[in-house]
Amino acid sequence: MKDVSLRLPAGAITGLLGSNGAGKSTLIKCILGLIQPDSGSSERDDGNRLGYLPELANLPPSVSAWNVVRLGSQLSHAINSHEAAALLSRVCLDEQHWRKPLRQFSKGMRQRVALAYAIAGDPQWLILDEPMSGLDAMGRKQFLDILLDLNRQGVGMLVCSHIVPDLVRLCERVLLIHQGKIVEHIDILEHSMAEAETLENRLMQIACYSHE
Amino acid sequence: MASTAVIAIGAIIMSNLFLLDTVKVQLDFLWLGMSLLGIAYALIIATGMLGQDITQGIAYLFLPHMQRHAYLLARILGIIAGLLLLLTLMTLVSMLSLAWGLNHSSAAAIHGVTLWAATILGSVALLQSLTVLSIVTFICSWASGPIEMMLFSSAFTGLAYLLPSVMQAMTSHVVMTQIPGWTAALIHAVDYLFPDMTGAQLALSVAHGLPLPPIEISWFLIAQIGYMMTLSAIGFLLFARRDL
Numbered sequence: 001m002k003d004v005s006l007r008l009p010a011g012a013i014t015g016l017l018g019s020n021g022a023g024k025s026t027l028i029k030c031i032l033g034l035i036q037p038d039s040g041s042s043e044r045d046d047g048n049r050l051g052y053l054p055e056l057a058n059l060p061p062s063v064s065a066w067n068v069v070r071l072g073s074q075l076s077h078a079i080n081s082h083e084a085a086a087l088l089s090r091v092c093l094d095e096q097h098w099r100k101p102l103r104q105f106s107k108g109m110r111q112r113v114a115l116a117y118a119i120a121g122d123p124q125w126l127i128l129d130e131p132m133s134g135l136d137a138m139g140r141k142q143f144l145d146i147l148l149d150l151n152r153q154g155v156g157m158l159v160c161s162h163i164v165p166d167l168v169r170l171c172e173r174v175l176l177i178h179q180g181k182i183v184e185h186i187d188i189l190e191h192s193m194a195e196a197e198t199l200e201n202r203l204m205q206i207a208c209y210s211h212e
Numbered sequence: 213m214a215s216t217a218v219i220a221i222g223a224i225i226m227s228n229l230f231l232l233d234t235v236k237v238q239l240d241f242l243w244l245g246m247s248l249l250g251i252a253y254a255l256i257i258a259t260g261m262l263g264q265d266i267t268q269g270i271a272y273l274f275l276p277h278m279q280r281h282a283y284l285l286a287r288i289l290g291i292i293a294g295l296l297l298l299l300t301l302m303t304l305v306s307m308l309s310l311a312w313g314l315n316h317s318s319a320a321a322i323h324g325v326t327l328w329a330a331t332i333l334g335s336v337a338l339l340q341s342l343t344v345l346s347i348v349t350f351i352c353s354w355a356s357g358p359i360e361m362m363l364f365s366s367a368f369t370g371l372a373y374l375l376p377s378v379m380q381a382m383t384s385h386v387v388m389t390q391i392p393g394w395t396a397a398l399i400h401a402v403d404y405l406f407p408d409m410t411g412a413q414l415a416l417s418v419a420h421g422l423p424l425p426p427i428e429i430s431w432f433l434i435a436q437i438g439y440m441m442t443l444s445a446i447g448f449l450l451f452a453r454r455d456l
Contacts, residue, residue: 052272057272
């Protein structure tokens with residue numbers, strides 16, 4: 001990463017778009033403190049609770065969805081067991097699956113459990129690294145709906161993805177990242193819904209151009 | 213759990229292959245079993261868990277909610293709890309095995325050995341395993357993958373066992389008088405890099421019913437605890453700064 005400077009407005013959804021190896025995950029890890037930058041720092045307002053959905057959400061396979069979310073609520077002390085159960089419903093996981101070990105779950109179901117874990121701490125901010133990769137069309141739509149619902153309740157998000165249509169539907173602004181630098185800020189809200197496809201094409205062009 | 217029973221039964225079978233000193237043989241075998249079990253647990257289970265946590269992103273589940281040192285400490289304490297459980301069980305099973313041996317041996321073969329010998333051996337094995345765990349903590353705090361962690365931890369532990377005999381020869385008076393001062397200092401420095409694994413000497417005394425000199429025990433305890441605390445502290449400092 002070089003000369004990266006950004007401020008994330010509270011309650012907004014900001015997207016990070018870039019090709020593979022552009023530095024999206026590295027930037028997210030720097031923000032989370034998982035990678036120590038050579039110089040510079042990331043700061044967040046005092047008391048801001050943070051939820052993180054990593055790209056590789058390797059939840060322990062022998063543990064049930066119920067126990068994963070309960071662990072999240074115990075670690076964060078933000079919610080109780082009843083609210084933890086409500087979280088699993090909120091991420092559209094049928095009750096019949098709650099007590100099953102995660103090894104029996106599909107990729108999409110595991111991703112929902114990981115999201116439930118991330119929001120178990122009742123976060124004000126969610127950082128999502130490729131949250132919809134590997135999901136089918138239905139799974140992506142459900143996931144998008146859940147995220148938009150969370151945002152309506154005031155949860156701000158930083159979403160890293162290389163899937164342009166998902167970012168267009170989800171984000172208020174998108175930061176294009178290339179070779180460790182933020183090369184363009186695109187304000188999605190400035191465009192009307194009718195222009196969404198055009199914007200999507202533009203983002204695609206930039207992404208392709210950057211990739212080259 | 214099954215391995216503790218196998219070791220205890222194996223000690224009885226092995227000791228019965230001998231006509232004399234059956235209790236000594238039994239204790240030697242039990243010590244070997246305890247020692248290997250504790251070290252294997254520390255090396256395989258701890259390296260596997262920490263390796264998985266770091267390389268497969270399991271640590272990401274915990275780190276947004278807690279400080280790195282708290283996370284690593286909790287992980288290490290969990291591993292120590294498992295180790296304590298395993299070695300306590302091994303000690304109890306060893307006591308049963310030893311009780312059988314003492315009841316079926318002549319007074320001459322017992323050599324003043326009591327049931328407490330198994331407890332002392334269990335404690336020494338625990339200390340050694342904790343030292344190996346500190347080595348694993350140190351290696352896992354900077355190594356990048358499970359294979360690298362396992363390889364370096366095993367090599368470090370292996371060297372700690374093999375080096376004393378080599379160092380004894382290298383630091384002999386004959387050698388020291390023939391080499392420059394800085395080389396001698398370097399050799400001594402290398403010696404201090406590795407933990408004191410002379411627990412086997414104490415175990416030998418226990419097995420032979422010999423009195424344990426308090427100074428030797430105190431030195432062993434200080435060296436072992438001091439080494440593991442220092443190495444663990446370095447491991448925690450490195451882990452706080454590593455990229456995840």
